[in-house]
Amino acid sequence: MKRKKLLIGANILLLIWFFLDMIGVTFGNKVLVSRAWRDDGIFFVIYIVAIVWFLVKEKSGKFVLTTWLSIWFATQLYFHWYFAIFGPWEGKIRYFADAIKLIPSTTVYIPDLYHIVLHILILIALYSTMIYSVKSCKESV
Numbered sequence: 001m002k003r004k005k006l007l008i009g010a011n012i013l014l015l016i017w018f019f020l021d022m023i024g025v026t027f028g029n030k031v032l033v034s035r036a037w038r039d040d041g042i043f044f045v046i047y048i049v050a051i052v053w054f055l056v057k058e059k060s061g062k063f064v065l066t067t068w069l070s071i072w073f074a075t076q077l078y079f080h081w082y083f084a085i086f087g088p089w090e091g092k093i094r095y096f097a098d099a100i101k102l103i104p105s106t107t108v109y110i111p112d113l114y115h116i117v118l119h120i121l122i123l124i125a126l127y128s129t130m131i132y133s134v135k136s137c138k139e140s141v
Contacts, residue, residue, distance in 0.1 A: 010128040050069075
């Protein structure tokens, strides 16, 4: 039961953080995250469906949720960290110019605060979902 609460808590926290991407959040002239419903709305809808699936049909839902979080994390890795490591940086630096950054750089693209937190939350949600899935499979045997 404790693992299930952790799984649900991690996924709800991620859902709330990701919701900020749907509405956009700014502080003065700095952007935590721009409103990106058009670009990321499908990811949000699929994530909600995966969470609801888990809550309604836990046995198959844990695999759906794990699969979705894995795909989403891989997508985030590619679109943010691949470019941070290999470039090209100019377009990403320009696109995220007003974003709040932990590590500002004008020469290399480094993901902004919102995306760093998003990636950490996806990892936590994925980890807790995987642990729950593995443990619940072992317990049912």
